[in-house]
Amino acid sequence: MDRLRSLEVYVAVIDGGSFTAAATTLEISAVMVGKYIKALEQSLGAPLIQRTTRHMQMTESGRAFYAEARQVLEQWRQACESVEGLQSTPHGLLRITAPMTLGSCMVAPLVAAFLVAYPQIRVELILNNSSVDLLQDGFDAAFRIAHLEEMDLVAKPLQAYEMLICASLEYLQLNGTPEKPADLAHHRLLVHSSWTQRFNWALKEGNTEIPWPEHWVMKSNDGPALRLAALAGAGILMQPRFLVADDLASGALVSVLGDYLPSPKPVHLIYAPQRARLPKLRAFIDFATQRLGV
Known part of the structure; x- marks a missing residue:
């Protein structure tokens, strides 16, 4: 059993609220999600999730394991990014989120041009009018409309939304x-x-x-x-x-x-300062501000 993958599956199940949601996020079948969870519980010797036909909830062991599993996955991500940050050529996966209209009409063409300029980078663009937690939801950058409250993120001003x-x-x-x-x-x-x-x-x-x-x-x-x-x-x-x-x-x-x-509303590209050292994100920030910056 791939233990790291099992942790990823378990966290995706809890975050998504169901095996089906986790399967969609991870692009595997719900049956495979169930197999990972079953193997993980057998390996630990304790049930992590209680399921009925309508509800799913973590056991006491599951809650404790979830907190540690998230921490392990974050440490793994940081370890990978520390190596990635040493590479001179931007490459890897960028996850970006934006509001739907701004995303489809302005950000999507920007991303398309960016992919042509940086063929070694892949982009997952999620358009959603709901507010997301940049770090909690695993995004590298987000486009936001409106005045921003104080936050521990960098906000690059872009062309206003008129x-x-x-x-x-x-x-x-x-x-x-x-x-x-x-x-x-x-x-x-x-x-x-x-x-x-x-x-x-x-x-x-x-x-x-x-x-x-x-x-x-x-x-x-x-x-x-x-x-x-x-x-x-x-x-x-x-x-x-x-x-x-x-x-x-x-x-x-x-x-x-x-x-x-x-009155026009301000538009910002926001990202965590500690992630800006990644060549792939640095390249996108420079590309976006050059094309859409004020």
């Missing part, structure tokens, strides 16, 4: 063009599901902030999907400039309410 409001000419001809934010109450709106009280895009009228109306005809967690709906004439869209710039240039979409746009 929003535009637009609709198709056909929609505006049929429904009229809004002249002020209050007019949006009478329009069909396409909204992003990540807009919450914690992360919102209030319109600006002088010194007054005006919340984006709560009614909508389509809500999605994917900006490009909302863009397609706007192009089809389904309603008014507020999305980042980089997503709709080509449509505005071609006339497929028309900008509205330009005097009331929300």
